[in-house]
Amino acid sequence: MKKTVMTILVLMIAAFATGCSEKASEKPAEPVVFKFMEGVTAITAGSMISEKPEMGRDVEYEIISSPDLLASSIIQGEADMAIVPTNLAAQARAKGADYVIAGTATWGNLYIVGTEAMESLDGLKGKTVQTFGKGLTPELVLNMVLAEEGIDPEVDMDLEYMNSAAEVAPLLVSGKTSIGLLPEPALSSALAKNKDLKVLFDINKLWAEANKVEKGYPQSCLVVKKELVEEDPEFVEKFLEEYSKSIEWALENPEELGTISEEHSLGPDSESIVNGIGRMNIGQFSVGESLSEYRAYYKSVMDFDPEFIGGSIPDEEIYYER
Template identity: 45%
Template sequence: MKKKYLFLFNLIIIFSIVTSCGTKEVKRPETIEFCFRDGIPALTVAKLMKEDPIIAENITINYGMQKSPDLLVSKILKEEADIAIVPSNLAAQAFNKGLSYKLIGTSTWGTIYLASTEDIESFEELKDKEIYAFGKGLTPDLVLRFVLSQNGINPDEDVKLTYLNSASEVGPAFISGKTNIALLAEPLATNIMMKKDDAKIIFDLNKEWSNITGTDKGYPQASLIIKSDLIEDNIKFVEKFIDLYEKSIEWANENPEELGDYAEELELGVEKKVIMQGIERINIGSFPIKDSKKEYEIYYDSILDFAPDYIGGKIPDEEIYFEK
């Protein structure tokens, strides 16, 4: 009798082993929402969008290009984006609000310039001049005010800052001659240089920021962020994605002509001729966060002095950063 029970017991064990070995774990299909603005941020994603590589089995990336900053901000504040390219101040804001995003690296460095039809070689020569600007209270305005003040120019007393509603309004005003000095952002700056023969860049504000702060790269204008849950639950996917995104940035810098083709085909909001003419001013590259923490700390510290609410009231601690 005991032998009979022992035989049945062994049979059950063997059956269990056989059936478990023959059963594969079925992974549910998952869609990762990757959100970013059109224009320069989209250029850093162009290679990924065009080639759409399979990074992990059963995972699909939805490339959600947003046409306005408000739509992008909404995606972040509602935590609808799993991965996103955002203004670096928004990365700090999200972290300080307790939202589950980590800062991975820099997508683009500063792309804001002062242009003029006049031969201006020093900041002192800007005194009593009118400057058409945009983005009041936002990154362009904060960077302009910081650079002016650090060069001995009181932005509220020594110059007249005339703010228009958007960067796209400043360009036509400058071209038409309403102002001789304008704050321009890429890719609009290159577009205007190509249309207005007597226009010239008088100050690269990213370089000026770098000179003032002693940083190598300037200020981090836009950053890649990823949800903490995605990092914790699917680290292999995240690491492979980061590698491919970094290669996409490198490729964009090294292949402006092909990048222009991709941009026009994918309707990324930048013309091929502008990319080819202005690739250096577009200022993408130098991605890894491990090489740029000093730049972020100085950037956030500078903003804290000017507009603390812009980064959520405090400088984010080390927990904001993720290094693969």
């Protein structure tokens, strides 16, 4: 009897020890690296950055200081998730970086502003327009919208390129130039400082009309590494749910969002967010509901400048299916 009891005890201890050993050998999941540029894209994740919602895994929120650093990080596969320019998502895929587009962070938020009202883009003929983003999205979409109206920017007008929107805004505010291209939040700041300035044309709206789509062009999107989707689909779904809530919250709470932006150094100041949230074109996140916009964007860019999206239109597998 004693021998039987001892045998049972030995087996129980062995089983317990084995279970403890297995638990000890289990490694916690690696933190998920989420990268994005400062600016409007950063504030789309504002409430997540502030509240750090529980999603089953730790998330490292990393603000990138320059477009080149972000592009390098994506092409090298360093980020698990990121908010990137939509053309970069295609470029990265063409170079073998296996990311999928999970949704839209921002739609186009570029505007032509000036001191004199114009009825159509024809009013720009013969004018000098201060702009920025040579070789990047601002140049591409502006030129495509102008071309749709039969305007050749190299012949019919004078586009003067600055290094950034931060250089265009002071020229408009001071009155040294009367027409310029600005994005949000730089636009709201300029309008507040010079009451004679007004929005002349919404580039996103003109793009939507030209391409016969509802929402315009997807300026930036959320991409997720395909490996993460396959290894931890539950986390990915939870993250997308929280990010979508963050976008909705941002639109409904601009004053609180402004405070978060300043506290976490996300870029836009509180006043610009409060005044410009409607023009920032945040929202309508789901990629599944915007496939026509993405297809129109990639087709238009392919016709205009193939290298801007890596030389070819990305295949349909670039879109994440929920």
